[in-house]
Amino acid sequence: xxQTLRYMGFVKEELAETDQxxxxxxxxxxxDQRIRRALSMVPNIQFYKYQVGFKLVKS
Numbered sequence: 001x002x003q004t005l006r007y008m009g010f011v012k013e014e015l016a017e018t019d020q021x022x023x024x025x026x027x028x029x030x031x032d033q034r035i036r037r038a039l040s041m042v043p044n045i046q047f048y049k050y051q052v053g054f055k056l057v058k059s
Contacts, residue, residue: 001026001035001038001039001042001045004024004025004026004045005024005042005045007024008022008023008024008044008045021044022044023044023045023046024042024044024045024046025045025046025047025048026039026045026046026047026048027047027048027049027050028047028049028050029049029050030049031047031049035047
């Protein structure tokens with residue numbers, strides 16, 4: 001969360017135009033109650049869970 005906010009602050013100060021908004025995104029394999037509580041206080045950061053899968057095919 002802190003790292004995302006630091007990146008967002010940099011983008012807002014150095015890259016974004018005055019009329020642009022900055023959105024954050026956290027991607028992780030799992031979430032928990034702590035991250036949900038933190039995210040509930042910062043509406044401009046979204047959370048996505050990722051899933052990885054693969055299939056072996058004999059050739």
